[in-house]
Amino acid sequence: MKIKLQEHILVPKHEILSKEEAEKVLTVLNIKKHQLPKIRKEDPIAKEIGAKVGDVIKITRNSLTAKEAVVYRVVVE
Amino acid sequence: MDIKEIEKELKKYPFPESVRRDIREELAKLDLNKKSLKKIIDRCYEEYLSNLMEPGEAAGIIAAQSIGEPGTQMTMRTFHYAGVAEINVTLGLPRLIEIMDVRKTPSTPIMTIRLQDDYSNDRKLAREVANRIEATYITDLADISVDITGMKIILFLDEKVMERKQVDKDELVKKLSKSLKVDVEEKDGKLYLSPKEPSYRKLLQTVEKMKDIVIKGIKEIRRVIIRKEEGEYVLYTEGSNLKKVMRVKGVDYRRTTTNNILEIAEVLGIEAARNAIIKEALDTLEEQGLNVDVRHIMLVADMMTNDGEVKQVGRHGVAGEKVSVLSRAAFEVTVNHLLEAAIRGDTDNLSGVTENVIVGQAIKLGTGDVELISKLGGRSK
Structure with missing residues (x-):
């Protein structure tokens, strides 16, 4: 049986944003990339979705307050 | 409409x-x-x-107070029995401190293992999975005696326990002879082990070594308890090894968790760790009958996982990584911080709260956070 970590109840949805999408997010938030929260390149989920250093990952959390909350993390070494 | x-x-x-x-x-x-x-x-x-938070509001201080005050009402008692099953769990203040300090291993690591559909309704199958997980040692299965004159170790196997733990005799023999490098002979329910070189010291060493061999199951899992919950059998374990348990046949890895946050960070990533921190902290507070708004805990969890790895709240983590020298010095180990900063010739930009209180300036909070920039020389286009 193949294990897909993304299916685990504790893991929210991770998606890699394309360059244009990432750029758009950064302009909306009015910040630089390095100001985003980070995620390690070796992070099991980052590995699973094949994220590379510098990618911006969109995370859709199941929030207890907002039900759905979107956050971004940038992949670092 | x-x-x-x-x-x-x-x-x-x-x-x-x-x-x-x-x-x-x-x-x-x-x-x-x-x-x-x-x-x-x-x-x-x-x-x-x-109803939104105002810009410049001191969210961190509010969170700290909101978790700290109920914390004073928590029990100092470390141990508590959770439910009917006799598993010891650290609860109350010690557990909350453990979560915030991100200990390498919690004092009572516990896993909650849920089973796949066909296993979760059948007690026998659930037992089977439990046997695959629980670490079984030779002392659980047999009485050991040493025959010095014959230079042999005799194992009196307990057939009943063997059957209950579903240990196959042939497999046991194989395992023993392979990991101990001894000749194993079977005769009417007894196993005779003889080391290859006949030495008294070697014989006793072999006995000690044998006691450490995990015959079946996962080394870290000391005990498994089966409980029926909401119409399905759930396994609770003493000890934790998420990575291995997730791969055990019959386990539904999607719904299997542990209370060891660092382990979750390692196996499931930083976002899962954040969720685990929130869940563990909230459960600990709720179990004590304290109602703390999740938002405070979420803020703490966000700070702890911001860097991509879980760091503790205290001196070696969130508080210790502040940019301001004065702020760090005000927290813990004052002299060290000041000394090091002096040696390095650090500057403090006085951008935080603590440092501004120390020097007696208006703090950068609320209305104090606003800076005005005016453009000189005519209007811009």
Whole structure:
């Protein structure tokens, strides 16, 4: 049986944003990339979705307050 | 009124999903025309905005106070029995401190293992999975005696336990001879082990070594308890090894968790660790009958996982990584911080709260956070 970590109840949805999408997010938030929260390149989920250093990952959390909350993390070494 | 119409109107506003759902539910009950619908939603949005956190509000201090005050009412007692099953769990203040300090291993690591559909309703199958997980040692299965004159170790196997733990005799023999490098002979329910070189010291060493061999199961899992919960069998373990347990046949890895946050960070990533911190902290507080708003805990969890790895709240983590020298010095180990900063010739930009209190300036909070920039020389285009 193949294990897909993304299916685990504790893991929210991770998606890699394309360059244009990432750029758009950064302009909306009015910040630089390095100001985003980070995620390690070796992070099991980052590995699973094949994220590379510098990618911006969109995370859709199941929030207890907002039900759905979107956050971004940038992949670092 | 038509749900679709309401939804369409609601989408125009950046409400969080939960707020949108509440408004939608309420509006669906009412019979409205388009104009009043717009008015109501507009009013809701106003109300929503007024409930948002103000820019410059000291969210961290509020969170600290909101978790700290109920913390004073928590029990200092470390151990508690959770439910009927006799598993020891650290609860109360010691557990909360453990979560915030991100200990390498919690003092009572526990896993909650849920089973796949066909296993979760059958006690026998659940037992089977439990046997695959629980670490079984030779001392559980047999009595050991040493025959010095014959230079042999005799194992009196307990057939009943062997059957209950589902240990195959042939497999046991294989395992023993392979990992101990001894000749194993079987004769009417007894195993005779003889080391290859006949030495008394070697014989005793072999016995000690044998006691450490995990015959079956996962080394870290000391005990497994089966409990029926909400119509399915759930396994609780003493000891934790998420990575290995997730791969055990019959285990539903999607719904299997541990209370060891660092382990979750390692196996499931930083976001899962954040969720685990929130869940563990909230459960600990709730178990003590304390109601702390999740938002405070979420803020703490966010700070702890911001860097991509879990760091503790204290001196070696969140508080210790502050940029300001004065702020760090005000927290713990004052002299060290000041000394090191002096040696390195650090500067403090006085951008935080603590450092400004120390030097006696207005703090950068609320209205103090605003800086005015004026453009000189005519109007810009």
